[in-house]
Amino acid sequence: DQQVKQNSPSLSVQEGRISILNCDYTNSMFDYFLWYKKYPAEGPTFLISISSIKDKNEDGRFTVFLNKSAKHLSLHIVPSQPGDSAVYFCAASAMEQGGSEKLVFGKGMKLTVNP
């Protein structure tokens, strides 16, 4: 049972254009969402996050949008650069008993930005 879904396995865009990465979730208790980027042979690195009390968070070229009613979030990269080529993971968490949170990851999506 996949609680976090990244339905497109890959995306290819031209340098300078917008990249839009989508993520859907099923657990309405999720209240914190993150995007991680992963290069080959490296661990995932944090990119940007958003709390469920917001619908948008922006950090430089990266913006995450959250639509709680649709249980959908998206990551926009503008403008896209060749160095953005990586696998992007969407992750979500919910508060559990004891105050801890457990991150649930999607399968990832490979972004290729062509020069």
Added chain:
Amino acid sequence: EAGVAQSPRYKIIEKRQSVAFWCNPISGHATLYWYQQILGQGPKLLIQFQNNGVVDDSQLPKDRFSAERLKGVDSTLKIQPAKLEDSAVYLCASSLGLAKNIQYFGAGTRLSVL
């Protein structure tokens, strides 16, 4: 600031053998996580420690997997005996606290079970 250190980077073993992975988290990070990432999947949490106590091990196959963080710093994850389906990348991550904290990942250990 040093990141999360993991060793070894690669390990090849035969099924039914034992293997151990080591993780050194970022200094000062109280929370440590072990994830399993099977090819084509996202990381799946195996166990979460807060200092030297286990917070969540609900997804750890306890008949063959064990983990410890005796002094609240370094951690080891062991598989005994290994099965073919254990072939994966084992990622260690750490964070300052339990909730709403960014997790920082190590490069992982790629395990191949033949």
